[in-house]
Amino acid sequence: MSDPIEIVRGDITEQHVDAIVNAANSSLLGGGGVDGAIHRRGGPAILDACRELRATTLPDGLPTGQAVATTAGDLPAEWVIHTVGPVWSSTEDRTELLQNAYRSSLRVARELGVTTVAFPAISAGVYGWPMDDAARVAVSTVRAVLAASIGPVETVRFVLFSDEAYAAFRSAAGE
Template structure:
């Protein structure tokens, strides 16, 4: 299942499927701060991508991110055995009913696109960052993702050919369809 919508020269696409199967320049990983793999999207990317990704993540931990990658930041590694060229790792915020952390979620999308552009990636696939184990409400997460990506496309209209939102289930697909339908 996929749907497309063009915003300037960049196409926004919604795909229900497996992010590890996306043949794009850069796949975004909803990583944990350790950069060493985990559950959900992070674990799937590390498992399917193979040891090359973990090796580069260990090097990043040893050189720049000894305390881990900060929430909202992004960094790239090889994609290993994935059908992509790079993995852009970003650490999403844990949702809180007591504190608005939207700025951190926005930063995940902004920084991931910045890193992807620096790499020369023309096609990027995003998961629904923070909406799994980090409990971010899917409708708000989808709106934040779509609004942030659209703002980045408007600011740099020729940077990307396609930005793909890859969701796992029907519930997330419906949330992204609603967010993409808004203008």
């Protein structure tokens, strides 16, 4: 069997996959980085769906490490899976929360029945997680989940915007 993990340099908003993962903030109402790009390119349908979630099932926002899906609006994907990664801390090990962001996103992907999912480098931007460690956690967690689960997800593509992130993820994947 071929490796279900792909590492590409590019723009996650341009990926033709079933679902893209948004490194969201807990408010789900947009932000900077990947989150802002997804909301801008996806159009108002994504924000409308997020507002509906906040008005109904997530009045306090999405907790760190959890995931929820919305429409992808004008994006080429069908779904956006929003997850909140932890802010990196030099004094507290938050690795489990970062792993949970990937695990929860893949659980939602399975529930949606999607076969292809694109991830950014969760928590490695404004949340300050060191890129090499973020890549190691991401790749090892996704590999473990895919190896242990039976379900529709066949391909996980990490889409990295910077050369640094691309190199770190290639290294973590053993490429």
